[in-house]
Amino acid sequence: MIPQWLTHNRLYELARSGRRLTPWWGVIGIGVLIAFGSQIFALPISIVLFFLGMVEENTVNQPPLVSGLILSLVLAVSFGAMILLTWLWIRFFEKRSFVTLGFEPGRVFFLYGRGLLIGLASFTAIVGLLAPLGYITVENSNPEQVGLAALGGVLLVFFPGWLIQGAAEEVLTRGWMLPTLAARYRPWLGLLISSLFFAVMHGLNPNLSILAMINLGLYGLFAALYALREESLWGICAFHSIWNWAQGNLFGLEVSGQSVSGGMIFNLMESGPDWLTGGAFGPEGGLATTIVLLLSMAIIWWWPTSGQQMITQPVTTHQS
Known part of the structure; x- marks a missing residue:
């Protein structure tokens, strides 16, 4: 049985509040331009760091506060631009406000705080x-990059770095693409395209495998269900941000195939089969993540709906 919150949702109504809805080919095309064009905004920072001899390969030896500041700045600028470009599109083409992306006031601290807790618990579950199978071990490392010595850099990377990065990808895919397509066409099309687009966004990441791509698509589907279940973007933004932070700066693992700077609380490494642990791509490329995502989606799907505000009006096709 398809739940009502999947077919009639507040996020769809917010998308329909503007003057027009972007067609599917425009959603994909503009989405590509925003996703990759936003990264250009960090180019001046990269150029400055290059001339200062502080390119990415050298940040591992920098003090955590320094490397954390660099990473946080790059993330904030490039992904902040992603949020800005998405807002400019809906403001001047669709003629609606930023709030309609799923950022309505009310229960903000509760939804965001709950998202942080669920996101941290979900990745810790992986x-x-x-760990009990012996497939996670402690890696020898520079003590200045681990634990309390790295705490300043670890916290700095989360705010504003991962906080903005996680929110930006959610704004583009679950805040704009998903409800726009669902409101103009059908909910299943919004779920499908936004999830596949999210996976393709990471298609150029190093050490990518087939299972990693499947998991990225599953994460996109999970995030879509999470946002629709809450009828808001606050919670999934928090979930996404702390999920990435936990991978790289809490447990010291690769984040979607990439090592991160800023130090770490624990420096762990995968020591089991790649199909289970994810290998060089990090846990997101392994079956352990597949299991956690599938269980999480099942919980969202069958969680009791009592007390949730539901939209009673049917979603109709909106032509531009």
């Missing part, structure tokens, strides 16, 4: 699946 580590918890691998």
Whole structure:
């Protein structure tokens, strides 16, 4: 049975509040331009760092506060531009406000705080699946980059770096693409295209595998269900941000195939089969993440709906 919150949702109504809705080919085309064009905004920072001899390969030896500041700045600028470009599109083409992306006031602190807790618990569950099997071990590392010595850099990377990065990808895919397509066409089309687009966004990441691509698509589907279940973007933005932070700066693992700077609380490494642990791509490329995502989606799907505000009006096709 398809739940009502999937077919009639507040996010769809917010998308329909503007003057027009972007067609599917425009959603994909503009989405590509925003996703990759926003990264250009960080180019001046990269050029300055290059001339200062502080390119990415050298940040591992920098003090955590320094490397954390660099990473946080790059993330904030490039992904902040992603949020800005998405807002400019809906403001001047669709003629609606930023709030309609799922950022309505009310229960903001509750939804965001709950998202942080669920996101941290979800990724910790992945580590918890691998550790008892002996597939997670502690890696020897520079003590200045781990634990309390790195705490300043670890916190700095989350705010504003990962906080903005996680929110930006959610704004583009679950805040704009998903409800726009669902409101103009059908909910299943919004779920499908936004999830596939999210996976393709990471298609150029190093050490990508087939299972990693599947998991990225599953994460996109999970995030879509999470946002629709809450009829808001606050919670999934928090979930996404702390999920990435936990991978790289809490547990010291690769984030979607990439090592991160800023130090770490624990420096762990995968020591089991790649199909289970994710190998060089990090846990997102392994079966342990597949299991956690599938269980999480099942919980969202069958969680009792009592007390949730539901939209009673049917979503109709909106032509531009």
